[in-house]
Amino acid sequence: MILGSVSLSHRARVNLALLALLAGAFLTGWLAFSYATAPARWALVAHASAGVGILLLLPWKSMIARRGLRRPRPARWASIALGVLVLVSIAGGLLHSSGALVAWGAYTAMELHVGAAIAAVPFAAWHVLARPVRVRPSDLSRRLFLRTGAGLALASVSYAGGELALRASSLPGAGRRFTGSYEVGSFDPDAMPVSSWMFDAVPALDAAAWALGYEALARFDDRVTAMLDCTGGFCSNQEWAGVRVDRLLAGRLAGAQSISVVSATGYARRFPVEEASRLLLALRMGGRPLSAEHGFPARLVAPDRRGFWWVKWVVAVRPEPVPYWWQPPFPLQ
Numbered sequence: 001m002i003l004g005s006v007s008l009s010h011r012a013r014v015n016l017a018l019l020a021l022l023a024g025a026f027l028t029g030w031l032a033f034s035y036a037t038a039p040a041r042w043a044l045v046a047h048a049s050a051g052v053g054i055l056l057l058l059p060w061k062s063m064i065a066r067r068g069l070r071r072p073r074p075a076r077w078a079s080i081a082l083g084v085l086v087l088v089s090i091a092g093g094l095l096h097s098s099g100a101l102v103a104w105g106a107y108t109a110m111e112l113h114v115g116a117a118i119a120a121v122p123f124a125a126w127h128v129l130a131r132p133v134r135v136r137p138s139d140l141s142r143r144l145f146l147r148t149g150a151g152l153a154l155a156s157v158s159y160a161g162g163e164l165a166l167r168a169s170s171l172p173g174a175g176r177r178f179t180g181s182y183e184v185g186s187f188d189p190d191a192m193p194v195s196s197w198m199f200d201a202v203p204a205l206d207a208a209a210w211a212l213g214y215e216a217l218a219r220f221d222d223r224v225t226a227m228l229d230c231t232g233g234f235c236s237n238q239e240w241a242g243v244r245v246d247r248l249l250a251g252r253l254a255g256a257q258s259i260s261v262v263s264a265t266g267y268a269r270r271f272p273v274e275e276a277s278r279l280l281l282a283l284r285m286g287g288r289p290l291s292a293e294h295g296f297p298a299r300l301v302a303p304d305r306r307g308f309w310w311v312k313w314v315v316a317v318r319p320e321p322v323p324y325w326w327q328p329p330f331p332l333q
């Protein structure tokens with residue numbers, strides 16, 4: 001059946017492809033946020049390809065949307081809001097990746113990107129339920145399978161072409177890390193950006209009253225050079241000094257499965273006990289005590305883990321009998 005310029009099954013295909021790409025982009029975005037190592041790179045290749053795929057479908061989707069908007073249906077504004085949020089998210093992603101505008105004032109393109117994507121979720125769920133796609137068995141043909149493959153290949157090639165052009169350009173994005181982060185202030189603690197997972201205000205802790213004993217821990221000088229790679233879109237390499245967590249907890253790890261590191265703000269993360277010797281409770285950065293913003297009196301240094309694992313303002317480091325995955329994958333506060 002042909003309606004207007006696009007057949008019904010054609011519209012269903014475009015909408016379903018959009019659904020798959022949106023879900024894929026959302027999941028691979030969080031997957032990338034879960035790693036500071038190689039899986040982040042592959043997640044982002046898939047992520048950016050899905051984003052480009054959505055852009056490639058725009059001409060067809062706008063035909064569908066224009067046709068839908070001509071019908072007087074309730075809550076059309078919510079479909080338009082979905083469109084605005086998805087476009088803002090993609091624009092934020094491209095501003096960040098290209099480096100055209102990574103931050104303005106206290107806000108970053110990455111925050112805009114992820115914020116708009118999260119805000120789009122309820123609208124997307126509503127949209128899919130309120131505008132159901134009718135799929136007929138004949139829609140799910142071998143041809144569809146081949147077209148899907150060709151579409152994904154086209155999106156990946158477009159992304160790869162864009163990335164090569166970016167590398168050849170003088171835009172800052174050419175030099176970003178494989179996690180998408182920009183290196184800032186390495187080995188210069190004063191120039192290292194300050195950030196927190198969400199809304200933690202900087203607490204002023206008194207060294208003399210600190211639960212872990214400042215004098216005693218300041219005598220340790222275990223050192224590690226490690227890159228803090230923040231999900232906010234920057235990374236910074238520093239020399240950290242303090243006490244290795246396996247030394248801090250010597251004799252107390254028997255029977256423990258995880259180590260819980262708790263901040264004065266209530267923020268906490270849990271680590272596998274096998275990682276104890278790689279974790280450092282740092283009191284100094286670049287040879288100087290930490291500033292309040294960077295976690296005074298002490299912050300955790302968790303090499304090869306994203307910044308949200310590097311708990312600041314630590315007030316407790318506790319061996320616990322529960323496995324490390326007994327926590328939300330991303331902090332909820």
Ligand code: HEM
Pocket residue numbers: 015016018019020022054064065066067068069071073075076079080082083084086127128131132133
């Ligand atoms: C990038 C994401 C999407 C945006 C921005 C978007 C936007 C829109 C807009 C503005 C309309 C017209 C207004 C309306 O009917 O409320 C519309 C219609 C529609 N959308 Fe979407 N949409 C998106 C994804 C999807 C997905 C994933 C599906 C289903 C799997 C879908 C299915 C439909 C259907 C069935 C219609 C009605 C078309 C008609 O009445 O002829 N859309 N969309």
Ligand code: HEM
Pocket residue numbers: 022025026028029030032033044047048050051052054086089090093094096097113114117118120162176178179180181
């Ligand atoms: C509606 C959902 C989303 C869409 C359509 C989307 C799309 C995009 C696009 C088009 C880019 C630019 C890629 C490039 O050209 O290099 C990008 C970058 C990025 N996105 Fe998303 N994204 C979405 C959600 C998310 C979420 C939820 C996260 C994290 C939790 C995320 C994390 C990232 C990161 C880290 C980058 C930077 C990649 C780099 O610079 O190489 N995205 N995204």
